[in-house]
Amino acid sequence: xxxxxASPEISDALRVLHRVFGYDSFRGEQQQIIEQVxxxxxxxxxxxxxxxxxxxxxxxxLVRDGTGIVISPLIALMQDQVDALTALGVRAGFLNSTQDTxxxxxxxxxxxxxELDLLxxxxxxxxxxxxxxxxxRGKVALFAIDEAHCVxxxxxxxxxxxxxxxxxxxxxxxxxxxxxTATATSATHAEIASRLGLEDARHFVASFDRPNIQYRIVxxxxxxxxxxxxxxxxxxxxxxxxxxxxxxSVEKTAAFLVEQGIDAVAYHAGxxxxxxxxxxxxxxxxxxxxxxxxxxxxxxxxxxxVRFVAHLDLPKSVEGYYQETGRAGRxxxxxxxxxxxxxxxxxxxxxxxxxxxxxxxxxxSMAAHLDAMLALCETVDCRRVGLLAYFGQPGEACGNCDTxxxxxxxxxxxxAAQKLLSTVWRLAKERRQKFGAGQIxxxxxxxxxxxxxxxDHDGLSVFxxxxxxxxxxxxxxxRQLLAxxxxxxxxxxxxxxxxxxxxxxxxxxxxxxxxxxxxxxxPARKDSGSRKGKGGRVPADLPAAAVPVFEALRAWRxxxxxxxxxPAYVVFHDATLREIATRLPGTAExxxxxxxxxxxxxxxxxxxxxxxxxxxxxxxxAPATPPPAESVPQVPVPAPASRSAAPYxxxxxxxxxxxxxxxxxxxx
Ligand code: ADP
Ligand code: ZN
Numbered sequence: 001x002x003x004x005x006a007s008p009e010i011s012d013a014l015r016v017l018h019r020v021f022g023y024d025s026f027r028g029e030q031q032q033i034i035e036q037v038x039x040x041x042x043x044x045x046x047x048x049x050x051x052x053x054x055x056x057x058x059x060x061x062l063v064r065d066g067t068g069i070v071i072s073p074l075i076a077l078m079q080d081q082v083d084a085l086t087a088l089g090v091r092a093g094f095l096n097s098t099q100d101t102x103x104x105x106x107x108x109x110x111x112x113x114x115e116l117d118l119l120x121x122x123x124x125x126x127x128x129x130x131x132x133x134x135x136x137r138g139k140v141a142l143f144a145i146d147e148a149h150c151v152x153x154x155x156x157x158x159x160x161x162x163x164x165x166x167x168x169x170x171x172x173x174x175x176x177x178x179x180x181t182a183t184a185t186s187a188t189h190a191e192i193a194s195r196l197g198l199e200d201a202r203h204f205v206a207s208f209d210r211p212n213i214q215y216r217i218v219x220x221x222x223x224x225x226x227x228x229x230x231x232x233x234x235x236x237x238x239x240x241x242x243x244x245x246x247x248x249s250v251e252k253t254a255a256f257l258v259e260q261g262i263d264a265v266a267y268h269a270g271x272x273x274x275x276x277x278x279x280x281x282x283x284x285x286x287x288x289x290x291x292x293x294x295x296x297x298x299x300x301x302x303x304x305x306v307r308f309v310a311h312l313d314l315p316k317s318v319e320g321y322y323q324e325t326g327r328a329g330r331x332x333x334x335x336x337x338x339x340x341x342x343x344x345x346x347x348x349x350x351x352x353x354x355x356x357x358x359x360x361x362x363x364x365s366m367a368a369h370l371d372a373m374l375a376l377c378e379t380v381d382c383r384r385v386g387l388l389a390y391f392g393q394p395g396e397a398c399g400n401c402d403t404x405x406x407x408x409x410x411x412x413x414x415x416a417a418q419k420l421l422s423t424v425w426r427l428a429k430e431r432r433q434k435f436g437a438g439q440i441x442x443x444x445x446x447x448x449x450x451x452x453x454x455x456d457h458d459g460l461s462v463f464x465x466x467x468x469x470x471x472x473x474x475x476x477x478x479r480q481l482l483a484x485x486x487x488x489x490x491x492x493x494x495x496x497x498x499x500x501x502x503x504x505x506x507x508x509x510x511x512x513x514x515x516x517x518x519x520x521x522x523p524a525r526k527d528s529g530s531r532k533g534k535g536g537r538v539p540a541d542l543p544a545a546a547v548p549v550f551e552a553l554r555a556w557r558x559x560x561x562x563x564x565x566x567p568a569y570v571v572f573h574d575a576t577l578r579e580i581a582t583r584l585p586g587t588a589e590x591x592x593x594x595x596x597x598x599x600x601x602x603x604x605x606x607x608x609x610x611x612x613x614x615x616x617x618x619x620x621x622a623p624a625t626p627p628p629a630e631s632v633p634q635v636p637v638p639a640p641a642s643r644s645a646a647p648y649x650x651x652x653x654x655x656x657x658x659x660x661x662x663x664x665x666x667x668x
Pocket of ligand 1: 027051053055
């Protein structure tokens with residue numbers, strides 16, 4: 001089994017990979033990382049979500065003597081992590097504030113008796129003298145510092161307790177440490193290395209590309225309706241995450257989806273903790289639940305089959321956006337990252353920055369982050385290339401993002417920009433007035449609205465000079481001018497004012513090229529041939545004959561997971577069910593050769609799986625004859641929204657700062 005020249009650590013590691021996890025081979029740099037840590041060295045691992053970080057510390061912990069200590073910031077998810085390991089036959093436990101003394105003592109005893117392979121701890125617990133003495137009395141195989149970017153002080157997930165983790169090496173100099181994160185910028189990388197004293201560790205930086213995620217950014221008209229179209233057309237019955245900026249819009253959007261028959265739950269830090277935990281548990285445990293949440297939701301969620309992540313508001317930074325969208329498709333199957341973005345988003349975010357506490361340097365850094373995000377939204381080039389470039393990694397046009405699939409047209413917007421900027425200038429100069437985008441666009445289009453008449457704006461020389469563009473197009477112009485900083489917003493009402501650079505455009509010294517506004521809510525996926533099954537999307541590459549069997553296996557999995565009180569994916573991942581449905585193993589031995597079926601799961605589930613297969617066989621006529629296409633339940637696909645359907649009329653009202661969730665609200 002082992003390669004002839006493999007180190008002893010690696011042949012052990014390969015055995016564990018087969019026996020415990022049921023996988024054939026390592027992915028990417030897993031082998032080198034495992035070798036480094038299993039051999040007693042330190043490692044700093046930057047790998048995208050879904051890259052396979054967990055095995056990088058779980059296998060060394062199993063190979064080395066003693067217990068691997070995993071420092072993880074999210075207490076609420078420790079139970080699921082331990083359940084998933086237990087299902088694999090790994091001896092795992094956790095120590096945190098959710099346990100009573102008795103439970104805690106039982107785990108401590110198991111650790112001291114060297115009966116644990118992995119022990120999960122929150123960073124604050126590790127700081128206590130009691131915990132440190134406990135670790136001294138037992139045998140520690142390694143320290144794994146998960147979500148290591150929490151040590152970065154300017155990052156959005158900063159946790160002060162992470163700073164103290166630099167003591168690990170002083171107190172236990174012989175114990176190897178591995179720090180892992182999915183946050184990739186070089187600044188964060190450097191900060192993790194220096195704060196955790198990992199400069200001399202081996203650094204492993206994986207590619208951050210997530211080729212199975214299709215990136216799409218659409219212009220926002222009626223976000224709820226656009227979202228519903230996306231779900232109905234492409235993700236009916238799929239698990240997904242919908243991010244909103246404010247708690248109020250989380251609640252409203254969740255209620256709207258439920259009204260429309262979508263199985264949706266809400267999640268934000270303002271909810272009572274019982275409901276919040278129950279909603280999270282439903283999302284994790286059941287198939288096909290959509291969670292509508294603020295950014296308080298998501299870190300540490302390792303549900304592998306999230307098929308889409310939708311943003312109804314503009315994220316504050318590319319880092320945040322990449323991390324949030326990265327929660328889609330951890331299992332490597334096709335997934336969608338979809339963002340609806342509009343003029344109001346730019347206005348809101350700029351206002352937020354202006355009104356933020358903190359010094360000038362902090363505001364400048366926030367503004368730079370926002371600018372990078374806006375550039376990504378307005379690009380006419382491949383989104384993936386833009387994302388990877390942001391993380392300092394090369395990339396080629398991907399063929400799986402909206403700009404690759406439906407290349408946007410650009411147009412010379414210099415004259416339009418001049419018309420708009422000069423309207424703003426004239427209002428300020430001739431009338432000493434400032435107005436928001438709505439009034440300026442009415443003036444340009446020559447609309448005699450009550451407000452136009454009230455302020456006598458039809459007397460301006462620019463009145464009606466922009467009748468050639470639609471309201472949506474003008475809003476696109478304003479939005480892109482804001483993104484380019486050729487225009488800015490001021491005050492509580494989002495009034496538009498010129499910037500230092502506006503003069504270059506007005507004076508004809510600078511040309512402005514813009515992305516054309518597209519009418520479609522979202523370009524359809526190229527592979528939209530996926531079929532719908534009762535319990536959600538059936539993988540596109542599943543042969544038709546295997547569909548009913550896959551469905552039967554999913555039903556068996558749901559029942560089994562419910563019975564055992566664990567998430568469905570802890571039983572088996574979709575990929576494993578798919579392989580079973582196509583290969584149709586007839587014996588336990590054959591079942592054991594399928595990816596994701598290790599020894600423990602084979603012993604536990606062989607009977608159930610083979611039973612479900614036999615039953616499916618009995619009810620499905622003959623697997624050789626594929627069922628007629630009509631027998632696969634069809635989901636009505638709504639007609640695409642017509643362009644005239646009141647495009648920009650329902651943007652969300654400006655939000656309230658109080659309403660927003662900082663990501664750390666949920667941490668204990
Ligand atoms: P991360 O923590 O980096 O987000 P995970 O450790 O959760 O990623 O792994 C993502 C998925 O990939 C999981 O479903 C895991 O079981 C699977 N996986 C990891 N390594 C391998 C491998 N070598 N072969 C097959 N599947 C793997
Ligand atoms: Zn692309």
